[in-house]
Amino acid sequence: MENIDIQKYIDMALLYASEYGFKIIAALIIFLLGKWVAKKLTAFIKKMMHKAKIDKTLVEFSESIIYFTLLLMVVIAALNQLGVNTTSFVAVFGAATLAIGLALQGSFSNIGAAVLIILFRPFKVGDVIETGGVTGEVTDINLFSTILTPVDKRVVIVPNSSIIGANITNFSNREQRRVDHVFGIGYDDDLKLAKETLMEIVKADKRILSEPEPFIAVSELADSSVNFVVRAWTLTDDYWGVYFDMLESVKLTFDEKGISIPYPQMDVHTDKQ
Structure with a gap:
């Protein structure tokens, strides 16, 4: 059986x-x-x-x-x-x-946002952007998220819906960028010498464009310093190099010429009885 x-x-x-x-x-x-x-x-x-x-x-x-x-x-x-x-x-x-x-409504909103990014193209792969509190190079745009790589080579995954709903700053959308700095000197320093020195530093850097013309002027009579605004245009790829090199050049040149860069301080005077 x-x-x-x-x-x-x-x-x-x-x-x-x-x-x-x-x-x-x-x-x-x-x-x-x-x-x-x-x-x-x-x-x-x-x-x-x-x-x-x-x-x-x-x-x-x-x-x-x-x-x-x-x-x-x-x-x-x-x-x-x-x-x-x-x-x-x-x-x-x-x-x-x-x-x-x-x-999964949230996930499909990311897909819809991806379509909007492709259609309106506020940025593309390879651009450096700032969005959602993150700044980095766009390395990938997929159905659900955008991959950003900051300068320290982290990988940041930002949902597409968060990007569409936030401000987007595209640093690569133009061939040129303006470097902005503010430098302060002491009230006892030679104002004209300081201005001429800043212009010499700007013109000595071959990466800085002659057009648009660099701009240097006194911007503020602050509590502890006389402040100069320095604006210079450069190619987008040279921006960070110019930005950091200018800071170093100004400090070294001011030291050589005896121009002080004051820090916040307060003078206290007492009356003798």
């Missing part, structure tokens, strides 16, 4: 294996081969878009959309091979998508 039951299960297993085994294997082959083709085709399309000199931001965004669409087609083809009614599957998938969409 036991042998008959065992044989029955064996026969049933062989029946199901013969009926569905080849379908499962075929579905796996379709999925694995289709996934490989999807990757290769996406990489080929990306290469063609680069050759066509399409904007890098649009290329990176399109890559995600193309690969996801191709992979979805592969999954449907694999399920169809298994005998699953893909029409019903699409309906179920649509209902599931609606339910997931309601649960």
